[in-house]
Amino acid sequence: MYYDFVPMPERKPLKWPDGKRLAIIVTFNLEYWDLVRDTEDAYYAGGPAILPDPLPGNVADIPNFTWREYGQRVGIWRLFDIAEKAGIPVSCTMNAKMGLERPQAVKHCVKMGWELVAHNYVQSDLLTNYYFDEEGERELVLDTLRVYRDVVGKKATGWLSSSLRGNPSTADILAEQGLLYTTDYLNDDQPYLIHTDHGPLVSIPYSNEVNDFMIFMRRGNTTDEAVDLFKEQFDTLYREGADSGRLMNLGLHPHVVGQPFRARCVREFIEYAQQFPDVWFTTREEIAKWYLKNHESHIPTKRRRGRTQTPANQIKGRRKKKS
Numbered sequence: 001m002y003y004d005f006v007p008m009p010e011r012k013p014l015k016w017p018d019g020k021r022l023a024i025i026v027t028f029n030l031e032y033w034d035l036v037r038d039t040e041d042a043y044y045a046g047g048p049a050i051l052p053d054p055l056p057g058n059v060a061d062i063p064n065f066t067w068r069e070y071g072q073r074v075g076i077w078r079l080f081d082i083a084e085k086a087g088i089p090v091s092c093t094m095n096a097k098m099g100l101e102r103p104q105a106v107k108h109c110v111k112m113g114w115e116l117v118a119h120n121y122v123q124s125d126l127l128t129n130y131y132f133d134e135e136g137e138r139e140l141v142l143d144t145l146r147v148y149r150d151v152v153g154k155k156a157t158g159w160l161s162s163s164l165r166g167n168p169s170t171a172d173i174l175a176e177q178g179l180l181y182t183t184d185y186l187n188d189d190q191p192y193l194i195h196t197d198h199g200p201l202v203s204i205p206y207s208n209e210v211n212d213f214m215i216f217m218r219r220g221n222t223t224d225e226a227v228d229l230f231k232e233q234f235d236t237l238y239r240e241g242a243d244s245g246r247l248m249n250l251g252l253h254p255h256v257v258g259q260p261f262r263a264r265c266v267r268e269f270i271e272y273a274q275q276f277p278d279v280w281f282t283t284r285e286e287i288a289k290w291y292l293k294n295h296e297s298h299i300p301t302k303r304r305r306g307r308t309q310t311p312a313n314q315i316k317g318r319r320k321k322k323s
Contacts (some may be wrong), residue, residue, distance in 0.1 A: 021241030021279035046123030075258020093119035098153035115283035118156040181288035211251035
């Protein structure tokens with residue numbers, strides 16, 4: 001895969017549908033973590049822990065497991081209620097084991113007609129674990145897509161890797177399976193094309209900064225500070241969007257921002273953003289389908305200089321499983 005390196009001043013203005021200035025994606029991450037794993041190594045569960053002292057994977061970590069389970073049992077329903085009362089669509093990522101083990105939230109999304117994004121098989125099994133085993137990576141992706149289809153009732157159109165840890169080959173695998181977009185990349189405020197051997201894939205950038213893990217768990221911000229951060233991000237992108245449309249993503253986890261003393265930052269931000277004209281609350285699939293039809297008016301594909309890609313020898317080296 002490769003994508004053209006085209007900095008903002010070299011692009012044509014991005015014109016969202018109906019003259020919108022800013023597209024907003026509100027992302028609720030529906031994630032499942034195994035209680036134990038068959039390993040004596042420290043258990044990486046795909047995100048910050050509420051108690052930081054690591055335990056071996058084969059030892060049950062009750063506090064961390066149940067803290068995360070709070071999001072599945074309570075927090076996500078608080079967030080769903082905020083979105084429903086605001087009348088906005090949401091984009092929910094879903095790992096396969098969430099669909100198998102905790103299907104209630106997934107079924108609610110299906111009922112509401114909200115977007116569900118394939119999000120790996122389980123949070124603790126990163127694609128980077130298969131960096132030297134591309135067939136193993138492909139098998140994990142295919143297993144995830146199979147469960148998605150069985151649980152959601154249709155094929156997935158997009159992908160987010162656990163902890164954003166995809167590989168250079170991931171985009172090719174996704175395009176090969178007919179997906180439209182990936183949201184693993186953090187490098188833009190607008191969508192762009194990733195070119196693969198199986199056709200283009202739209203990059204719809206995620207944000208690890210406008211994200212409750214970063215705001216609350218890593219930086220220790222308060223709920224008021226989170227509201228201010230969301231507004232600051234919005235104000236700058238909205239102002240810039242007058243000349244060329246921008247994209248804002250909120251990355252939210254129900255066991256973090258779904259806590260009673262934090263949830264209002266989501267509600268207050270949505271209420272704030274809804275006061276402005278030309279704001280498009282949307283989903284990744286809507287953006288991807290639109291961009292595939294309109295990308296030439298933004299970043300023409302004839303550009304080939306300054307491309308970012310994985311060196312051929314690195315790709316070749318990944319074909320063989322590391323001994």
